[in-house]
Amino acid sequence: MVLRGYVPTSEETLQTLAALRLQSLNSDFSTHAPFPRLEELFPPHVLHARLPPPRRRPPSKCRGARLRAGLLAGGLWGQTLAKQRAERDQRLRGRLREEGASTMAAIVEKWKLLQGMGRPEAMAAYVALVREWPGFGSTLFDVHLRAVRPRLGTGRGQPHPMAVLMPLSPQSPLGAGPQRLWLGIGAKAVALYKPGEPEPLDTFCYGRISSFGASDSSTFRLSVEDRDLLFETSQVDEITQLLITYLASAGTRQPHEPATSPPALAPSVPPQGLCPAVTPWQHRPPAGSLGS
Structure with a gap:
């Protein structure tokens, strides 16, 4: 890693x-x-x-x-x-x-x-x-965020037409343009990172994710509240299976809050503490390491 x-x-x-x-x-x-x-x-x-x-040498202007x-x-x-x-x-x-x-x-x-x-x-x-890095323990995937759009009621497995990229929410730092990102899949939440940046651009606890799946062989769809995020990636199956595993594990730990639908498609409201607030990463030398 x-x-x-x-x-x-x-x-x-x-x-x-x-x-x-x-x-x-x-x-x-x-x-x-x-x-x-x-x-x-x-x-x-x-x-x-x-x-x-x-x-790069500038092209000559002389024909x-x-x-x-x-x-x-x-x-x-x-x-x-x-x-x-x-x-x-x-x-x-x-x-x-x-x-x-x-x-x-x-x-x-x-x-x-x-x-x-x-x-x-x-x-x-x-x-x-x-x-000390907030993303420690997550599995990171290289993805390209191609579109963020209002969620449509299309069936599972049907291709999604690409739309103009729009901000996920007024508070979201995701910009309006295709972006190469890290998609971090963790036990408590899904996060989006700009490569090389320690803090996530946005974090979605599983209670905010209404559905997910493959739009086609190279497009992964993540539906967050009323928005669809479309990612281009060669690891659609790996991302989907990992999300299913984490959601099933979360349901096992909280038997008193059963899911009302299959966890792979519609996760239930998360238990308390499942999506803690993200705090800034401040480096502190561990005990026994270099002092300076």
């Missing part, structure tokens, strides 16, 4: 997590200890994000210049472009190695500060640090 980038936090915290993992694997620092590869300790996408974006470029593309001009691309890729690889070496050095320095910490203590500190 951490290495896949599903724990949005600072690089400092990610380095601390990597140091705790080294402590749990190898105990105290030693030059003879086996070192995992950096990508086994630290999210690779963080290093790639440090690289400068490729510069004659464009024509000459087209005529020479298969000759010397094409060879020059290929050489420039190779040089640029080599520079980026060198920069990536430098960033990786710098990050590994910072991780090792934090590892040295953990001397004397036992393996169980290091593992407990690691988990405590990750658990």
